[in-house]
Amino acid sequence: MSAGNVDPGTTVYDVAVVGGGVVGCAVARLLSHHDLRVAIVEAGPDLGAGTSKANTAILHTGFDATPGSLEARLVARGYSLLNEYAPSVGISIEEVGAVLVAWDDEQAAALVNIAAKALANGYEHAQIIDRDAVYECEPHLGPGAMGGMLVPGEHIIDPWSTPLAFAYEAIANGAAALVNHDVVGCDVGHDVTVLRTRHGATLHARFVVNAAGLRGDELHRSLGLDGFTIRPRRGELIVFDKLSRPLLNRTVLPVPTSHTKGVLVAPTVFGNVMLGPTADDIDDKTATGSTRAGIDTLLAKGKRILPALMDEEVTAVYAGLRAATEHSDYQVSEHRDLRYVCLGGIRSTGLTASMALAEEALNRLIDCGLEIATAARTTAIRMTPLGEVDERPYQRGAQIVCHCERVTVGEVAAACVAPVPAVDFDGLRRRTRALAGRCQGFYCQAELCKLTGWGVAP
Amino acid sequence: MTLRDRTVAIVGGGPAGLSAAIALRRLGVGAVTVYEREQQAGGIPRHTDHLGFGMRDLHRVMTGPRYVRALARRANEAGVQLRVGAPVFSLDDLDVDAVVLATGVRERPRAARLVPGDRPVGIFTTGSLQQLAMAGQRVGTRAVIVGAEHVSFSAIFTLAHVGCRAVAMITPLPRHQSYGVLKLAAATVRRVPVLTGVDVAEIVGHRRVERVVLTNGRTIACDTVIFSADWIPDNELARRSGLAMNPEIKGPAVDATFRTSRNDVFAIGNLVHRVASADRCALDGRAVATEVARSIS
Numbered sequence: 001m002s003a004g005n006v007d008p009g010t011t012v013y014d015v016a017v018v019g020g021g022v023v024g025c026a027v028a029r030l031l032s033h034h035d036l037r038v039a040i041v042e043a044g045p046d047l048g049a050g051t052s053k054a055n056t057a058i059l060h061t062g063f064d065a066t067p068g069s070l071e072a073r074l075v076a077r078g079y080s081l082l083n084e085y086a087p088s089v090g091i092s093i094e095e096v097g098a099v100l101v102a103w104d105d106e107q108a109a110a111l112v113n114i115a116a117k118a119l120a121n122g123y124e125h126a127q128i129i130d131r132d133a134v135y136e137c138e139p140h141l142g143p144g145a146m147g148g149m150l151v152p153g154e155h156i157i158d159p160w161s162t163p164l165a166f167a168y169e170a171i172a173n174g175a176a177a178l179v180n181h182d183v184v185g186c187d188v189g190h191d192v193t194v195l196r197t198r199h200g201a202t203l204h205a206r207f208v209v210n211a212a213g214l215r216g217d218e219l220h221r222s223l224g225l226d227g228f229t230i231r232p233r234r235g236e237l238i239v240f241d242k243l244s245r246p247l248l249n250r251t252v253l254p255v256p257t258s259h260t261k262g263v264l265v266a267p268t269v270f271g272n273v274m275l276g277p278t279a280d281d282i283d284d285k286t287a288t289g290s291t292r293a294g295i296d297t298l299l300a301k302g303k304r305i306l307p308a309l310m311d312e313e314v315t316a317v318y319a320g321l322r323a324a325t326e327h328s329d330y331q332v333s334e335h336r337d338l339r340y341v342c343l344g345g346i347r348s349t350g351l352t353a354s355m356a357l358a359e360e361a362l363n364r365l366i367d368c369g370l371e372i373a374t375a376a377r378t379t380a381i382r383m384t385p386l387g388e389v390d391e392r393p394y395q396r397g398a399q400i401v402c403h404c405e406r407v408t409v410g411e412v413a414a415a416c417v418a419p420v421p422a423v424d425f426d427g428l429r430r431r432t433r434a435l436a437g438r439c440q441g442f443y444c445q446a447e448l449c450k451l452t453g454w455g456v457a458p
Numbered sequence: 459m460t461l462r463d464r465t466v467a468i469v470g471g472g473p474a475g476l477s478a479a480i481a482l483r484r485l486g487v488g489a490v491t492v493y494e495r496e497q498q499a500g501g502i503p504r505h506t507d508h509l510g511f512g513m514r515d516l517h518r519v520m521t522g523p524r525y526v527r528a529l530a531r532r533a534n535e536a537g538v539q540l541r542v543g544a545p546v547f548s549l550d551d552l553d554v555d556a557v558v559l560a561t562g563v564r565e566r567p568r569a570a571r572l573v574p575g576d577r578p579v580g581i582f583t584t585g586s587l588q589q590l591a592m593a594g595q596r597v598g599t600r601a602v603i604v605g606a607e608h609v610s611f612s613a614i615f616t617l618a619h620v621g622c623r624a625v626a627m628i629t630p631l632p633r634h635q636s637y638g639v640l641k642l643a644a645a646t647v648r649r650v651p652v653l654t655g656v657d658v659a660e661i662v663g664h665r666r667v668e669r670v671v672l673t674n675g676r677t678i679a680c681d682t683v684i685f686s687a688d689w690i691p692d693n694e695l696a697r698r699s700g701l702a703m704n705p706e707i708k709g710p711a712v713d714a715t716f717r718t719s720r721n722d723v724f725a726i727g728n729l730v731h732r733v734a735s736a737d738r739c740a741l742d743g744r745a746v747a748t749e750v751a752r753s754i755s
Contacts, residue, residue: 239569243697289576292659311705313690316569318577399543403495406545425579440567443496445582446505446589456579457596458666458681 012192013039013176015365016205018183018219020047022159023346024211025166026354027361032173035373040167040175041195041203043182043215046427047420048163051213052351053430054288054320056237056277057268059083059093059155060352063118063126064256069329072121075349078356082162083155085355089169089380091161092269092387098154098251099129099137101145103304107255108146114255115149125152140247142307154251158269159351160430161383164420166354171419172379178203179420183212185222188338207339207370209361213323214285216331216344228331228344232285232321235277235348236294238302241438242271244312245388252305261348263301265309269387270405270433272315275302277348281324290319315438322347332357334364341365384411386433401451402444404437412451424454464754465489465554469546469695472501473736474727475560476529476538477515477743478750483536485751490538491554495545499533500526501562503736505588508612514737515744525736549699549723555754556722558746559696559710560739563728565609566688568661573604573685575660580667584613584686591620598682602670603627603650604658605686607733613684614650624650626678630657658683691729699723707732715749716742724750 015031017024020042031038044050059082062075086093102108111128118126127150134148135141167177182198186208195203212219217230245267254262266274278294295317303310324347325331331344341364343357350357366372385392394400398408415422415431422428425448429435434448441448449455464487468475471494482490498504503511503522511525512518520528533540549557565583580598582590590597601622603613606629614624627650653672660671661683669679691709701710702719709732710718710725718725726746727739734742 243694286664289660289662290574292574295572295574313566314570314572317572317574399497400495400545403545438570439564440569440583442564442567442583442585445586446593446595449590449595450593455595456582456590456598458580458598 011037011204013037013203013205015207015209015370016041016195016203017209017211018195019211019213019216020044020163020167020177020179021050021052021211021213022048022163022166022351022354023213023343023357024209025163025170026358027209027211027343028170028175029166030358030362032170032175033376033378038170038175039203039205040170040177041181041183042177042179045179045423047167047177047179048160048430049426051321051323052163053160054235054237054318055159055348055351056264056266056274057156057159058251058266058352059157060349061123061151061153062121062352063123063151064114064261065121066328067117067120070332071330071349071353074330074353074356074360076122077359078353081355082157082352086157086162089165090383090385091165092158092385092390093155094269094387094389095153095155096250096267097150097152098253099134100149100151100253100255101134101141102147102255103144104146110255111147111149118151123153126150138249138252140306140308141252142304144304151253156251156267156269157351158386161386162351162354164418164431165381165383168383168419169379169381172381173377177420183219186219188223193339207341207365207368209365210340210342210344213346214321216323216342217325220342220344223335223338223340225335225342227333228325228327230285230323230325230345232282232287233324233347234280234282234287234319234321236290236298236317236319237274237276238295238298238314239268239316240273240275240309241313241315244273244309245271247306247308248273263298265302265305269389270436271388273309275309277320285321288319288321290317294319313438316436332360332364334368336368339368341368384414401447402434402437404439404443405433407432407434409451412448416452428452461486461751461755462488466556466558466750466754467552467554468492468558468560470494470501470560470562470727471499471540471542472560472562472727472739473503473526473529474739474743475558476526476533477740478558478560478726478746479538479743480529480532480536481744481747482750483538485747487751492533492538492540493544493546494540494542497543499530499540499542502585505585505592506612507588507592508615511736515740522736529740546695549695556724556750558750559718559723559725559729560727560743561692561695561729563689563691563732565686566690568683568685570690571685571688573658573661576663578661578663578665578667580663580682581661582682582684584609584616584684587613587684588616591616596620596622598622598667600625600680601682601684602678602680603684603686605629605688606631606652606654607687610686613686617684622682625680626651626653628653628656628658628672630655689728689732691732693729696725696729704730716746717749717753721753
């Protein structure tokens with residue numbers, strides 16, 4: 001299956017980007033601005049449907065990154081790039097800000113260090129506030145906050161439209177998006193690398209970018225390289241009903257540790273409140289199920305942070321796997337002899353850093369010998385915004401099919417003929433929000449079957 | 459001003475809303491408009507294709523679809539303005555003398571019940587199952603039904619209708635919550651074991667449901683899970699309008715005349731009862747009409 005303009009069978013691509021998550025799609029988008037034949041090569045049936053679909057949907061300033069690390073630099077750069085790009089193409093984004101809350105003396109004492117770290121990362125707007133100011137900012141917080149730090153630049157963003165916008169733009173510029181192409185091995189030839197897929201297809205490309213996320217280490221090893229091993233870090237999240245949104249003004253962050261940013265409570269651009277994530281290191285790269293222990297942990301933390309949230313209905317529970325490694329930093333490298341660039345170990349900050357990782361990949365591809373035309377070209381694309389603060393089609397009187405999320409018949413139809421079309425209800429949900437609301441299909445599942453022609457039987 | 463000059467808006471065109479509208483017109487209210495967000499009025503009974511409707515209000519025994527078609531016809535005959543495809547997002551958009559909220563209930567889906575596990579295809583509520591069945595959609599071959607209320611037993615028959623066998627019905631309660639005759643029918647005709655005092659611990663399956671693991675450790679192979687009952691009022695409009703809520707029901711708090719905390723706003727049907735039968739909701743509609751008429755005359 002392919003979307004885009006090129007026949008995968010006969011083409012020698014200039015660059016094959018393995019992995020159609022937010023990072024791979026960002027890379028393909030940037031490459032497509034140049035006179036290059038580009039393919040996104042995705043193992044699954046849809047783009048943005050792996051790690052990229054289950055995150056906290058926050059555009060981070062990078063205030064708490066490790067100063068001097070590659071991640072710190074790329075998060076800061078990616079923050080600026082995506083902050084500018086998102087509104088220009090209709091990806092919903094809101095500058096709600098964040099407050100980091102200290103819940104004990106030790107955490108309160110740590111705030112000074114975190115503020116210094118923010119400065120070291122070039123973020124100058126963090127501001128330590130006292131207990132009263134914390135409650136003034138967030139009146140519904142539970143008792144026991146000792147103080148906090150405001151990070152006004154933290155944004156919330158639509159995480160599903162972001163990779164799709166990148167891919168749609170790449171396709172508009174001539175790139176191909178190949179789904180159900182699970183790359184299991186690469187043979188590096190003199191000029192061309194042959195990528196072999198699980199189902200026996202082969203692809204030819206001069207250069208290869210590894211944006212394979214959870215399986216990036218496997219692709220890296222298949223090229224005879226080593227240096228990092230992905231150990232998935234599972235994060236479970238609970239999404240609360242939109243009626244809970246007034247309980248929160250901004251994202252409420254915990255004091256982070258080296259292992260995880262911790263459990264946060266954040267508004268979403270769709271108008272929900274999200275609680276999570278947990279951080280469990282596991283071995284199974286497919287274990288995206290939620291667990292009783294995870295849900296109970298989150299509810300216990302949520303009860304302390306925002307007690308009134310516990311009276312609200314839960315709309316969704318899900319889990320995502322971050323591509324964590326034994327290293328604390330991203331594993332980015334270029335290999336001139338292999339005409340190969342690796343973007344490995346892109347953990348939870350991948351959404352924020354995606355556009356900067358694309359720049360990094362392009363520069364390193366050039367270092368590997370990729371020539372690019374000087375004149376860049378771009379085709380403007382436009383997404384239909386899905387956020388609460390954006391104007392949406394239902395507000396112009398269009399017929400609604402999903403009432404919880406106010407998704408119109410026209411939006412469903414458009415998703416089915418998008419540059420990378422939705423092929424199942426999961427893809428439809430990420431493109432339109434249909435079925436993502438509080439009733440989870442009680443009212444509209446049958447109608448959506450009728451509109452899409454898809455069934456629900458095995 | 460007489461009732462003839464008065465206007466009433468009814469939000470929700472199920473049995474309660476339609477019955478209220480008919481009664482208000484019969485009492486002489488000049489303009490009665492029902493706002494129904496779906497393309498057809500009728501609410502949940504539209505998809506409940508079995509007998510048992512209309513006994514208390516129309517004194518007949520009908521199927522759900524026939525029952526609400528009869529109500530819609532009566533509404534038209536009574537001069538009710540029935541607007542379909544007409545969602546109401548804010549009470550501020552309605553310029554009327556009184557509003558009756560009749561937005562009904564839904565079943566809590568899997569996530570709202572905090573059931574852990576994978577998120578494969580094959581997980582439905584009874585409501586979506588009934589709609590899928592009426593649309594001629596197949597759902598699967600082996601289903602586990604979660605819940606043992608009246609609607610859960612009706613799910614057995616809906617499943618059979620689409621060629622799906624109910625392999626177990628489970629409920630955390632010590633005993634099932636339905637009428638004995640239905641349980642007998644389920645147990646004998648369909649041979650569905652009812653497991654009480656146990657709940658779903660985990661749903662397993664990558665693309666498609668493969669099995670459920672129960673809290674007692676037992677595993678049941680199935681490709682479909684039906685989450686039934688566990689009703690919650692569709693309270694969004696009531697809450698966004700700032701109405702005082704009944705924390706137990708999660709619908710708006712009402713007095714004996716169905717009046718909410720706002721003088722000109724009434725609430726009826728399962729928005730305030732949660733698990734009443736359709737004809738009882740319809741009787742609410744008749745009763746509220748008298749109160750609304752009194753309050754605006």
